[in-house]
Amino acid sequence: MGKMPLREKHDCGDIDMHIARDGTWLYKGSPITRKELVCLFASVLKREEDGSYLLETPVERGRITVEDAPFVAVEMVWRDCDCGDGGPIRQCLSFRTNCDEVVQCNADHPIRVQLDPRTREPRPYITVRPGLEAKINRAVFYEMVALAVTERVDGRHMMGVWSEGVFFPIDEISALDVAVE
Numbered sequence: 001m002g003k004m005p006l007r008e009k010h011d012c013g014d015i016d017m018h019i020a021r022d023g024t025w026l027y028k029g030s031p032i033t034r035k036e037l038v039c040l041f042a043s044v045l046k047r048e049e050d051g052s053y054l055l056e057t058p059v060e061r062g063r064i065t066v067e068d069a070p071f072v073a074v075e076m077v078w079r080d081c082d083c084g085d086g087g088p089i090r091q092c093l094s095f096r097t098n099c100d101e102v103v104q105c106n107a108d109h110p111i112r113v114q115l116d117p118r119t120r121e122p123r124p125y126i127t128v129r130p131g132l133e134a135k136i137n138r139a140v141f142y143e144m145v146a147l148a149v150t151e152r153v154d155g156r157h158m159m160g161v162w163s164e165g166v167f168f169p170i171d172e173i174s175a176l177d178v179a180v181e
Contacts, residue, residue: 012062047131
């Protein structure tokens with residue numbers, strides 16, 4: 001039996017699908033309520049170099065819009081673990097997304113915290129797959145902050161968390177706060 005010839009990928013252009021800031025997937029303005037269907041779409045989600053988002057199967061692809069991040073981190077688990085490098089036991093954080101994908105926080109899946117320049121309100125994210133992030137929801141962020149420690153990074157005192165031997169800064173600590181410690 002011979003191999004079937006590869007079909008050329010059909011570009012569907014813009015699809016009327018949108019991922020809202022709260023992680024809700026919408027098709028033609030209506031929420032997609034079946035989690036299994038959302039997870040199926042999420043499994044073929046990609047991000048282009050220009051920042052656009054695509055649903056891409058082996059034969060079709062189409063652009064969708066994403067308001068903030070395509071996923072939401074809804075749960076965090078921390079444990080002491082052996083990272084397999086012969087080093088000491090260390091804290092390891094893992095996050096579960098709204099699509100039940102579990103992501104180990106490490107150098108390949110970093111935490112990034114974007115601060116609002118005016119209010120300094122944090123917007124935390126974790127990389128799920130290349131180019132795709134999950135916004136860490138508020139309750140999970142507070143759990144994460146409870147594990148935070150102070151470290152000196154590039155001459156600045158930073159509050160952050162460790163996972164798999166990597167320090168992930170959350171915010172800079174003012175000189176006044178450091179003096180109080």
